Amino acid sequence: MISSSRLIARRRAIAATGAAAALALTLAACGSSRDSASMPDMGHGGNSTASSSSVASSSMSDMPGMDHVASGNGLSDSQDGYRLTSKDTTLPPGKQAAYRFTVTGPDGKAVTDFAVDQTKRMHFYAIRSDLTGFQHVHPTMAADGTWSADLSSLTAGAWRMFASFTPNTGKGKGTDYVLSRTVTVPGDAAKVPLPAPAASTQADGYTVTVKGEPMAGMAHPLTVSIAKDGKPVTDLEPYLDTYAHLTAFHEGDAAFAHLHPTTKAAGDNGGPDLSFHxxxxxxxNWRLFLQFQAGGKLHTAALTLRVG
Incomplete structure (x- = not known):
């Protein structure tokens, strides 16, 4: 028989092993949120598990935009009883056009009370199926809940229209949603090949460089550096409560992601390095669209990022 002292020691060893295993699992789940604690909103998260999402959101609640992180990829027109509806199935090519839509709630009525997220009650995105022609606008709402998104000239092809919002009342109060519908722009729709993955790109004389190697389904830090004429840019102005807005779309299905900024805006002295979650x-391949403001002008830079 095993003596009582040896039995107690053995039980303690087993307990310690179990505790170590539990700690390892906890660290594995939390590692990405720990890494992201030093950066900002790329937008609305992917299909992470409920436990890892809750850990990440609790650790980033004090970051700009991180109190509003939507789930899903935005490829559906409905979620939790909320629905994106529109009579617009086609839009004219080569000229400005307004896309009109309504968000209805679980009761079937138009939602008219929306929370403010990054200074706006509604963020609206238009993206062509080959991930060209990106537009990010902030539509206006009529008293009956009908929104109107004024879009610049559209090229022929299939487009997906995304509405990103947070109900301020009702069943989904405080929950972020990204819903979408497709629209056809008539005409010859020549597909444009997606540019190869690259670490940097040029836009309006600025050089934008992205550092980071995100893995699918995992929270990961991403750093964006902005330079001009070979010198670091340090005069970025606040845009939507941060120094840059970063959105991503997946090649093939145009799945949506908003990469959240972790760098807070304080005055017209942002840059050169900006951090994102x-x-x-x-x-x-994901096509990234970075929007930043300098000298009172909004700039948009795009590059392709490979995600493993």
Missing amino acids: AELSTSG
Whole structure:
């Protein structure tokens, strides 16, 4: 028989092993949120598990935009009883056009009370199926809940229209949603090949460089550096409560992700390095669109990021 002292020691060893295993699992789940604690909103997260999402959101609640992180990839027109509706199935090519839509709630009525997220009650995105022609606008709402998104000239092809919002009342109060519908722009729709993955790109004389190697389904830090004429840019102005807005779309299905900024805006002295919390749901190529403001002008830079 095993003596009582040896039995107690053995039980203690087993307990310690179990505790170590539990700690390892906890660290594995929390590692990405710890890494992201030093950066900002790429937008609306992917298909992470409920436990890892709750850990990440609790650790980033004090970051700009991180109190509003939507789930899903935005490829549906409905979620939790909320629905994006529109009579617009086609839009004219080569000229400005307004896309009109309504968000209805679980009761079937138009939602008219929306919370403010990054200074706006509604963020609206238009993206062509080959991930060209990106537009990010902030539509206006009529008293009956009908929104109107004024879009610049559209090229022929299939487009997806995304509405990103947070109900301020009702069943989904405080929950972020990204819903979408497709629209056809008539005409010859020549597909434009997606540019190869690259670490940097040029836009309006600025050089934008992205550092980071995100993995699908995992929260990961991403750093964006901005330079001009070979010198670091340090005069970025606040845009939507931060120094840059970063959105991503997946090649093939145009799945949506908003990469959340972790760099807070304080005066017209942003840059050159901006940090983001990236959580991209699917592996493959993602087209990133970075919007930043300097000298009173909004700039948009795009590059392709490979996600493993």
